[in-house]
Amino acid sequence: MIDLYYAPTPNGWKISIMLEECEMDYKLILVNLGKGDQFKPDFLKISPNNRMPVIVDHNNVINDEPMSIFESGAILMYLGEKAGKFFPQKSPDREKVLEWLFWQIGGLGPMAGQVSHFVNYAPNFPGDHSYSEKRYKNEYDRLLGVMDRILDEKEYLAGDYSIADIASFPWVTAYKRYEVNLDAFTNVRRWFDAIKVRPAVRKGMDAGKEARNFGEGISKESLKTMFKQDAKSIAEMAKQKKEE
Numbered sequence: 198m199i200d201l202y203y204a205p206t207p208n209g210w211k212i213s214i215m216l217e218e219c220e221m222d223y224k225l226i227l228v229n230l231g232k233g234d235q236f237k238p239d240f241l242k243i244s245p246n247n248r249m250p251v252i253v254d255h256n257n258v259i260n261d262e263p264m265s266i267f268e269s270g271a272i273l274m275y276l277g278e279k280a281g282k283f284f285p286q287k288s289p290d291r292e293k294v295l296e297w298l299f300w301q302i303g304g305l306g307p308m309a310g311q312v313s314h315f316v317n318y319a320p321n322f323p324g325d326h327s328y329s330e331k332r333y334k335n336e337y338d339r340l341l342g343v344m345d346r347i348l349d350e351k352e353y354l355a356g357d358y359s360i361a362d363i364a365s366f367p368w369v370t371a372y373k374r375y376e377v378n379l380d381a382f383t384n385v386r387r388w389f390d391a392i393k394v395r396p397a398v399r400k401g402m403d404a405g406k407e408a409r410n411f412g413e414g415i416s417k418e419s420l421k422t423m424f425k426q427d428a429k430s431i432a433e434m435a436k437q438k439k440e441e
Contacts, residue, residue, distance in 0.1 A: 214401030231419030
């Protein structure tokens with residue numbers, strides 16, 4: 198059994214989709230980011246970056262401890278190797294998948310995440326955020342253009358359906374909220390429509406859906422917990438959680 202520490206966000210969806218695609222048994226453990234679950238001592242032991250997702254694989258015990266892995270890219274690679282699916286192990290196919298996986302981790306995900314912040318959360322904070330929102334929307338648009346060019350040559354990002362597509366798909370799902378006309382990217386639209394109807398993808402996207410809020414109705418205290426953090430405040434939050 199695999200424990201999945203999770204919130205219904207694109208990074209969380211990557212892993213719930215992968216587990217469903219691989220038909221692996223898993224237990225969903227919701228992490229309430231607004232309440233600060235990510236700063237609890239037990240969680241920090243398995244996720245020192247105080248972020249989800251994290252998995253704990255109870256079928257892989259080393260030195261009497263089940264294997265825990267944080268960071269979505271590392272988790273996808275681990276699960277792909279474990280299941281023998283969606284992550285080829287021979288060159289050059291392995292390297293092609295890794296290229297697009299790291300492209301998502303270093304580009305599409307962070308840029309889409311910033312768009313999400315300025316669309317969904319920044320209005321809760323005073324100030325003019327128009328430049329920042331435009332900056333990240335433009336970069337998100339550029340990255341969709343990169344995808345569109347490569348998908349003109351291939352059915353999926355690395356050729357066959359892989360963890361690169363599983364990682365990227367969740368960061369395209371919110372295109373309407375980001376005011377993107379996906380039909381302007383013909384190949385991305387074809388790719389997106391092909392993936393969204395996969396039964397495992399639908400199940401993975403539905404995991405924990407009752408906890409979604411897209412920034413709506415979130416309290417000021419939750420906003421502070423999620424977005425007003427630095428090294429000092431994180432240390433204080435972890436200390437507070439330890440004392441509770």
